[in-house]
Structures are given as structure tokens and as C-alpha cells.
Amino acid sequence: MSTTAIDTQIALNGALNRNAPIRQSAGAQVTDYDNRQTVGKITVDNPKMACREVNVYYGQKHAIKNVSLDIGANEVIAFIGPSGCGKSTFIRCLNRMNDTIPAARVTGLIKLDDDDIHAKEIDVVQLRARVGMVFQKPNPFPKSIYENVAYGPRIHGMVNDKAELDQLVRDSLERAGLIKEVEKRMLEPGTSLSGGQQQRLCIARAIAVNPEVILMDEPCSALDPIATAKIEELIDELRENYTIVIVTHSMQQAARVSQRTAYFHLGDLIEIGDTDQIFTNPRHKLTEDYITGRFG
Amino acid sequence: MNKATSPNGATPPHERDIKTIVNAGLARRHAAERRFRWYGLTAITLGLAFVVLMFANIINKGLPAFWQTYIQVPITFDAAALDPEGQRDPRALAGADYNALVRAGLRQLFPKVEGRLPLRALSALVSTDASYDLQRRVLADPQLIGTQQEIWLLASAAVDTFVKGNIDRGLEEANRPIKDNQIDWIDQLRAAGKIERQFNAVLFRSGDSREPEQAGIRGALMGSFFTLLVTFLLSFPIGVATAVYLEEFAPKNRWTDIIEVNINNLAAVPSIVFGLLGLAVFINFFGLPRSAPLVGGLVLSLMTLPVIIIAGRAALTSVPPSIREAALGMGASKLQMVGHHVLPLAMPGMLTGSIIGMARALGESAPLLMIGMVAFIVDVPKSFLDPATVLPVQIYLWSDLPERAFVERTSAAIMVLLAFMILMNGLAILLRKRFERRW
Ligand SMILES: Nc1ncnc2c1ncn2[C@@H]1O[C@H](COP(=O)(O)OP(=O)(O)O)[C@@H](O)[C@H]1O
Ligand SMILES: [Mg+2]
Numbered sequence: 001m002s003t004t005a006i007d008t009q010i011a012l013n014g015a016l017n018r019n020a021p022i023r024q025s026a027g028a029q030v031t032d033y034d035n036r037q038t039v040g041k042i043t044v045d046n047p048k049m050a051c052r053e054v055n056v057y058y059g060q061k062h063a064i065k066n067v068s069l070d071i072g073a074n075e076v077i078a079f080i081g082p083s084g085c086g087k088s089t090f091i092r093c094l095n096r097m098n099d100t101i102p103a104a105r106v107t108g109l110i111k112l113d114d115d116d117i118h119a120k121e122i123d124v125v126q127l128r129a130r131v132g133m134v135f136q137k138p139n140p141f142p143k144s145i146y147e148n149v150a151y152g153p154r155i156h157g158m159v160n161d162k163a164e165l166d167q168l169v170r171d172s173l174e175r176a177g178l179i180k181e182v183e184k185r186m187l188e189p190g191t192s193l194s195g196g197q198q199q200r201l202c203i204a205r206a207i208a209v210n211p212e213v214i215l216m217d218e219p220c221s222a223l224d225p226i227a228t229a230k231i232e233e234l235i236d237e238l239r240e241n242y243t244i245v246i247v248t249h250s251m252q253q254a255a256r257v258s259q260r261t262a263y264f265h266l267g268d269l270i271e272i273g274d275t276d277q278i279f280t281n282p283r284h285k286l287t288e289d290y291i292t293g294r295f296g
Numbered sequence: 297m298n299k300a301t302s303p304n305g306a307t308p309p310h311e312r313d314i315k316t317i318v319n320a321g322l323a324r325r326h327a328a329e330r331r332f333r334w335y336g337l338t339a340i341t342l343g344l345a346f347v348v349l350m351f352a353n354i355i356n357k358g359l360p361a362f363w364q365t366y367i368q369v370p371i372t373f374d375a376a377a378l379d380p381e382g383q384r385d386p387r388a389l390a391g392a393d394y395n396a397l398v399r400a401g402l403r404q405l406f407p408k409v410e411g412r413l414p415l416r417a418l419s420a421l422v423s424t425d426a427s428y429d430l431q432r433r434v435l436a437d438p439q440l441i442g443t444q445q446e447i448w449l450l451a452s453a454a455v456d457t458f459v460k461g462n463i464d465r466g467l468e469e470a471n472r473p474i475k476d477n478q479i480d481w482i483d484q485l486r487a488a489g490k491i492e493r494q495f496n497a498v499l500f501r502s503g504d505s506r507e508p509e510q511a512g513i514r515g516a517l518m519g520s521f522f523t524l525l526v527t528f529l530l531s532f533p534i535g536v537a538t539a540v541y542l543e544e545f546a547p548k549n550r551w552t553d554i555i556e557v558n559i560n561n562l563a564a565v566p567s568i569v570f571g572l573l574g575l576a577v578f579i580n581f582f583g584l585p586r587s588a589p590l591v592g593g594l595v596l597s598l599m600t601l602p603v604i605i606i607a608g609r610a611a612l613t614s615v616p617p618s619i620r621e622a623a624l625g626m627g628a629s630k631l632q633m634v635g636h637h638v639l640p641l642a643m644p645g646m647l648t649g650s651i652i653g654m655a656r657a658l659g660e661s662a663p664l665l666m667i668g669m670v671a672f673i674v675d676v677p678k679s680f681l682d683p684a685t686v687l688p689v690q691i692y693l694w695s696d697l698p699e700r701a702f703v704e705r706t707s708a709a710i711m712v713l714l715a716f717m718i719l720m721n722g723l724a725i726l727l728r729k730r731f732e733r734r735w
Contacts, residue, residue, distance in 0.1 A: 100624060128627035139618035152626045
């Protein structure tokens with residue numbers, strides 16, 4: 001990728017890799033639709049993850065183009081954008097889920113704390129234990145509710161005995177706000193729960209291994225409004241202990257749950273900034289068109 | 297825009313009345329549907345009719361074979377003849393002349409019979425196995441010596457066939473296997489209640505024999521059992537491992553494409569070719585014994601493997617990707633993902649495929665002919681290396697024999713084979729039903 005003079009102007013507050021070149025236009029308002037350089041401050045003071053010049057290719061298709069951004073600790077960051085713009089592709093870079101797609105190729109730097117997640121000494125198993133994921137469609141294992149939550153701690157050898165495991169399962173379900181509903185039916189299959197409960201079970205399953213970051217790819221798109229509200233509430237509570245990245249197609253949801261928002265368009269990161277600012281005062285014309293509903 | 301004109305001057309299509317147009321064609325559509333239903337029904341009825349016909353024919357022919365004629369004969373276990381030394385030495389007891397006992401018993405029934413030929417005809421009423429039967433009884437219970445017992449002896453095949461009504465009395469004597477004087481005796485025995493049809497335990501207890509009344513399917517059943525056991529033990533683990541590797545681990549490239557095409561082709565190779573391969577490789581090259589269930593199992597494994605691999609891969613692909621993602625997202629390694637989630641979910645499908653493959657192997661005869669499992673084998677095989685034959689080959693062997701009693705047994709063996717097939721397929725259906733998609 002070509003680097004422009006603008007790159008040098010960037011102040012990299014708190015960025016992990018201060019030397020990574022970053023595209024970022026400095027101006028206030030961007031009215032030129034063809035200008036695909038990121039508007040807004042990509043860095044944060046207290047980053048949990050940092051991505052620099054990330055590109056993703058599916059064979060010949062360039063799905064993510066030179067995206068750089070920081071994810072702050074204990075913040076909820078929302079990725080929005082029209083469908084097909086690469087939100088899922090990008091979020092799946094963060095726990096290397098794209099490794100499972102043979103055609104996908106990821107370049108660029110992604111850091112979790114001080115570790116380069118693509119480094120040889122970082123095993124994906126370790127990475128995915130630290131960066132959990134909740135998927136669009138609730139996908140509990142076809143096993144009991146208990147087994148669903150116990151699975152992660154079991155395979156990672158987190159607990160020493162059954163009592164510890166029981167406690168951990170209870171705590172996780174408690175944190176996911178599900179304990180009251182499933183207390184009496186721990187041995188029933190996870191798939192017997194309602195959609196919203198299943199998704200909270202998936203969240204419980206993810207937090208059972210005590211991850212640092214939780215990725216959520218449109219976690220509410222298959223749920224009704226009440227179940228959605230519960231999950232949003234839960235996300236707000238979880239922020240205390242975890243860093244959360246959420247992909248959503250609902251701008252209201254992004255506005256409700258996130259502190260920062262990133263707007264993607266056809267593989268480019270168009271704009272990033274505080275959620276309030278993005279929704280009240282977008283600086284790029286593409287962002288404005290999207291949030292005002294002109295397309296999407 | 298001038299809306300009234302259409303290329304040929306008629307009303308333009310969008311102004312025609314859809315209701316009348318649809319109604320006009322409706323009768324034709326319904327007729328086509330009815331016709332189609334009729335074709336289907338006719339085809340199914342025809343198919344079912346043939347199945348019923350086949351089953352009726354087989355059962356009609358084979359059912360009598362499950363009963364066998366026995367003749368009650370008074371046997372004097374004469375101590376002087378059986379055990380002159382009085383030691384009750386099993387060797388001496390085994391060597392005694394039991395044929396004489398049988399002859400004596402029959403003469404006791406018909407004291408008036410005189411002459412060499414009539415006496416021989418009289419002896420021919422009972423099976424040659426009768427003397428061995430007495431020997432077994434005495435060896436099992438030496439207390440019998442010195443007593444007289446009414447014993448049900450196995451009738452000869454000719455008598456059995458006659459009693460079952462399959463020999464016409466009206467036939468000229470020279471043309472029937474059973475002579476006039478024998479018919480006379482049988483009638484007398486019948487009148488005295490000394491002839492009876494009992495459950496044919498011999499059929500399930502003994503191996504093949506030249507004498508139809510002594511021939512059983514035990515040998516073939518055990519041969520089939522050992523052969524299928526080898527087949528299952530080899531083809532199931534290898535097939536499942538191959539399916540898992542190809543589906544979950546192998547890179548998708550030209551090599552795996554070639555392997556895939558070849559596996560699909562192997563499933564379509566005529567089974568006799570596998571027999572020739574087995575003959576060349578296992579027997580001629582590796583020097584394994586002929587006629588052995590081990591070699592039969594190896595050959596049938598070659599045949600069953602592609603079936604299991606294909607079924608296994610289909611079962612694996614039917615596990616939804618969301619389950620894989622869930623496992624990987626939790627930080628499970630690939631092997632853990634497969635072992636903990638994908639394989640358990642695919643297992644019913646794999647088992648179903650394997651059972652169907654095994655049922656096919658059970659019915660297979662052509663490749664086994666190639667490796668010598670077609671020999672006449674009297675002894676019931678006891679291991680993977682004993683010479684053996686299998687059920688379908690036994691059927692093939694018996695179907696070649698002219699005796700009516702063997703015709704009967706052929707059908708009986710077919711019934712047993714079909715019963716096993718139905719059992720296996722039923723098991724496959726049960727498995728499929730029991731473990732239907734749970735996600
Ligand atoms: N496995 C894949 N193989 C090839 N192309 C893909 C694959 N997954 C996604 N894409 C393409 O990458 C682009 C981004 O997709 P995605 O990240 O799923 O978008 P979003 O989640 O924002 O709707 C789309 O154009 C999509 O067609
Ligand atoms: Mg998506």
C-alpha cells in the first residue's frame with residue numbers, strides 16, 4: 001500500500017506501534033465520496049487491541065483494505081456499515097477465525113496487549129481463549145446447558161475438580177444473566193432454550209474461560225426486541241470486566257451500547273470516533289448518508 | 297404509448313383477463329397431475345407385487361425346511377454289543393457298531409421283512425446320521441447301556457420329502473426315490489404315530505453335508521460371521537478415519553481431488569474385481585490361506601471401504617458449520633473440535649452407512665468365489681483361518697443340487713439371509729430415527 005504524506009502528520013496517541021503508517025485524513029469534513037481514507041482518531045489512550053494496516057483477501061477479492069484502529073480496554077466498540085462491507089471479516093481477524101477459511105489471507109499487524117497475534121509463539125488456541133466470540137446465530141452445542149458452559153474450562157484445563165467447575169458454570173451463567181432461568185434445568189439440552197436464552201448461553205460459554213476480549217458478530221440479529229434488550233443490558237454490564245467488539249446492523253443498538261463506533265464501507269474503514277459524535281456529527285459524507293438512512 | 301396494439305393486433309398480454317386464462321388451462325394441469333400420480337402408483341404397485349411374489353415363493357418353498365421328519369424306533373442298547381468289556385471306556389464306546397442297533401430297531405418294527413434288498417430299503421428309511429446320533433447319546437449318557445428306549449431318529453431325505461407330500465405316489469416306482477415297500481412301511485408308521493415332523497435343529501446346528509437331511513447352515517453362518525467381523529473391524533475404523541481426514545484435515549488440492557474421484561470410482565467397481573485382486577494380493581502374494589474368512593473379510597473390506605468413506609463424508613458435511621465455529625471460537629483445537637463435536641454428531645450417519653455397507657457385504661458372493669470360499673466344507677469354522685464358506689455362497693452351492701430337500705434348504709437359507717439383511721437395515725433405520733438432527 002502506498003503511504004502518503006498525510007501519514008506522517010498523525011499523532012499516534014497510545015498506539016502500540018508508533019511507527020506503523022496509517023492513512024487518516026486530517027481535515028474536518030470530507031464531502032468527497034471517493035475519499036476512502038479513515039476520518040477520525042483511530043487511537044485510544046488505553047488500547048487493548050491494536051490493528052495496523054490490516055488487509056484481508058478472499059482469493060483475489062480484497063475484502064478489508066488497509067484498516068487501522070485501536071480497541072480500548074473495557075470499552076464497547078461497534079462496527080457498523082452496509083452488509084458486505086467487511087465487518088464480519090474484520091472482527092474475525094481479531095481471533096484469527098479467518099484462519100479456518102482456506103481462501104482467506106490476512107496481512108498487517110494485530111496486537112493483543114503486547115502480543116502480535118500472528119506471532120509464532122502465539123497459538124490460536126491461546127488467542128481464542130483470550131478473545132472469545134459470540135456468533136450471529138446462537139450456536140450452543142447440542143449438549144446440556146451445563147456442558148455448554150463447562151466445555152471451555154474443561155478443554156483448557158482451567159479447573160481442578162468438579163466443585164470448582166460447578167461454581168464456574170454457575171458464575172458464568174450468573175454473569176450472563178441466565179442463571180435464574182436455567183438453574184433447575186442444567187442438564188437439559190442447550191438447544192431447548194429460546195433464541196435469546198441460547199444467545200445468552202453462548203455468552204456464558206464465552207465468558208466461562210475468562211477472556212479479555214469478547215467479539216460479537218451481530219449477536220441480536222436473530223432475536224426479538226425483548227431478547228435484544230436483555231443482551232444489550234448484559235453487554236453494558238460485561239463492559240466492566242471485558243473489552244467488547246460488537247458488529248451490528250442496527251444503528252440504534254450501536255448508539256445504545258457502544259462508546260466508540262467504526263463505520264466500514266466496501267472494505268474501507270471510513271470513519272471512527274466516539275459514538276455520540278458519529279451519530280450526531282459524522283464527518284464523512286458516506287457515514288452521514290449511512291446513518292441518515294440514505295443507503296445501507 | 298399506444299396501448300391497444302400488440303405485434304399481431306390482439307389484446308396485449310397485460311390487459312388479458314388472468315382469471316379466464318388460468319381457468320382454461322386448469323383442467324389440463326389437473327389431468328397431468330392425476331396422470332403423474334397414476335404412473336407413480338402403478339410403478340410402486342408393480343414393484344411391490346414382485347417383492348410379494350418373490351417372498352411368497354421363497355417362503356412357500358423354504359418354510360417346510362424348518363421342520364424335519366423323524367421316526368420313532370425302539371433301540372435296545374445291548375451291553376454285550378456296545379461294551380463287551382464293561383469298562384465304559386469312551387474309546388471303546390465310540391467304536392461300537394451303532395448301525396447294528398439301528399438295523400435291529402427297524403427290524404423290531406417290521407419283523408416280517410426278509411432278504412438283503414428289502415432290509416437295505418428298510419435301513420434307508422432313517423438317515424445315515426442315525427447311528428452317529430445313537431453314538432452321541434451313549435457317549436453323553438452311558439447309563440443308557442442295557443436299557444431299551446423309544447428314540448426319534450432322523451428320517452432320510454427321501455422319506456422326509458415323501459412325508460411332506462413332494463413325491464407323487466402315482467409315479468412309476470423306478471422314477472421315484474422311494475420304493476413301494478418303503479411307502480408301505482411309512483404308511484404303517486404313520487398309522488402307529490411313529491412318524492413325526494419336528495423342528496429342524498440340524499439346519500442350525502451343523503455344517504454342509506452331501507446328505508440333505510444332515511446339511512445345515514451353521515458353517516455358512518459362522519463363516520459369514522467371521523468374514524463380516526473382519527470386514528467391520530477393518531473397514532469401519534479405516535473408513536471413518538479416512539472420511540474424517542479427507543473432510544476435516546486434508547488440504548483441498550489436486551491430490552485430494554484425485555483421491556476423492558478414485559474413492560467414488562472404487563464404490564462402483566464390480567465386486568468380482570475385488571475378488572480377483574484379493575486372490576492376487578492376499579493369497580498369491582502374501583500367501584494367506586484360501587477359503588479363509590480372514591481373506592474374505594479383507595476382500596469385502598476393500599469393497600465396503602469406499603461406501604463407508606462416502607457415507608462418512610456425507611455425514612460429516614451435514615454437521616452444520618456453526619457447531620465447528622462454536623468449538624473453534626472457544627479455543628478448541630481442530631482435533632478437539634472434530635473429536636468432541638463433529639464426530640459424535642456425524643456418528644449415527646456413519647454407522648448407518650456402515651451397516652448398509654455391511655449388509656451389502658453380507659449378501660456378496662462373487663468376490664468370495666474367487667478366493668475359494670466356495671468349497672464344500674463340512675466342519676463349522678472356529679477361527680478366522682479355518683476354511684469356510686458364507687451364507688450367499690452356501691445358497692449358491694445348494695441351489696445347484698437336484699434333490700428336492702436341497703431346493704427346500706436353499707429357500708430356507710435365503711430366508712435366513714433375508715432376515716439378517718432386514719435386521720441390519722432395520723437397525724440402520726432405527727439409528728437414523730433415534731439420532732435425527734439434534735441442532
Ligand atoms: N468465505 C468467503 N469467501 C469469499 N468471499 C467472502 C467470504 N466471506 C465473505 N466474503 C466477501 O467479503 C465481503 C465482506 O463480507 P462480510 O465480512 O461477511 O461482510 P459483512 O459482515 O459486513 O456483511 C463480502 O463481499 C463477501 O462477499
Ligand atoms: Mg456479517
